[in-house]
Amino acid sequence: MSKRILCRCEDVTIEEFGKAYRDGFAEMEALKRFTGVGTGFCQGKGCLCESALELARLRGIDPSQVPLTNIRPPIEPLTFEELASLDLPPLVGEMEAAPRGDDPEVGP
């Protein structure tokens, strides 16, 4: 059957994205969590710009009003084995220099 796929990894069509918007998910961060757009294997490389443009169209706002959702590292697939191979001496030094345990925000 013919479909217009917005997000290939999570199989979200442009109609489904529009329905989620009409159901009240009006921000990219919410749409990302609800529809799965940008949360698949490719982490949004194939769909985040397209989705943000579609949201701007649906809301009738200028695209510049649609902020980029948070893009956390890694931006390439990594195995746990590779992560376990990481040696980061300079960063560990900085982390040890930071206050810990006695931060009132964090508590004991």
Added chain:
Amino acid sequence: MADPAVTILFEGQPLACRPGQSVAAALWDHGVKVLSHSPKYGRPRGASCARGHCMGCLMRIDGVPNVRACNAPVREGQRVERQDAGAVYGRPMQAALANTGHLLPVGFYYKWFTKPTAVAKLFMRAIRPVAGIGRLPDEAAWRGAPPPPRSRDLGRWDTVVVGGGAAGLAAVLAGEGRTLLIDDSRLGGGQRREALDLAAAGEGDPLAGLHRLRRLRAVLHERDALVAAAPHVTRAAATTVVGCYQPDMLLVRDATGLAVARADRIVWAAGALDQLGLFDDHDLPGVMGPRALYRLAGRDGIDLRGRSAVVWGHGPDQWLSAALLHARGAQVVLALDPTAAPDDDALATAGRLGWRLLHGVRPAAALGRAGSLAALRFDDGQGGARREAACELAVMCGRGKPVYDGAYQLGADLVLDPLRGGYVPRGAVAGRWDGDTPAGLRLTIAGESAGATLADLLQEVTP
């Protein structure tokens, strides 16, 4: 074929492949373009980016699931299998499951079925294979294998440049101090270097009338040679950025493993990604962008002799794609979008090489057969005249999407600008942004990553 063939086993069937090819390209040459299926609607997926981004080519290779077939080189005796629902439940069951996608509406969350526990376990066991992420690795694939080497510290640099294309090479040459150039290609000169070289060597000299592409090729070679000779530059080829950490750290990966580099100044010139457009069934295997073509018809050298290919869009990438396809022996249909304005020399080249021309068309739908592309349907964008062009391959040369992830992670302020292809640095001028990030890094974003088009870069290099 000068080199002896390598034989891989695709789902038990031996296939002869050319050494140096990727698994995805080798399968393409044997007519296998459907490498996986999407989790919900069971739609065919293939190597649509061919650069390790789209994950349409995730396969089980030598007992390891989720390997990108577009990046995995073929090896003698390699076992290659699809890992989707069809591989577990059989193809008829997969087709049936694909028709139940509407029962799982957007917002459906599989972890709803958590009680009672016995039912949840059965449900998980059934639904995970449907998602097509494979079974756990074969024990033989990991038992007794040495652990990966510890990560390396590449130290602190005056400048790190990410991207070895026209903009990245220019930044290296303009920079000062100890400079590290990180690029995911083996050759310097970016994604188009190899395509330009192959097109230039093609029968009938396809680049002869395409002056700006010839000029780009000359400039890339010249800059690459200057960078290679520059004593202050260290080149990390075939190296990918895995993550960027504020204020100034890059985590990278090459064939030997992970490494960390830090810099006083970072230049993000990572180029752009293909943007295919949102027409009906544009996700069919066989529909791709120019960057995917440069990889598949370049390094991977897929066999295109006598195959028909449509190249849609406008601008230099459309003409380079057509020239590369021609050099590889394909029958080229050049479908110009309504904004295309080719010069007379380019049109003469198309006429001389026998490319069929369609004017003022927009893609309306991809039409498939046996799961991959068979034709592209166009309209004129105003609901008028529909036309179809039979093709096995469609190269969609729209606006590239600037690669924003690393720039974002380093703290750049990005804004969505459809006229520049996607998220670009706020306040970028002439395809460039310079400034300090909130965390205190000197950051430059340059070239396509800052919203420049290849046409802009060609203006820059045309005297």
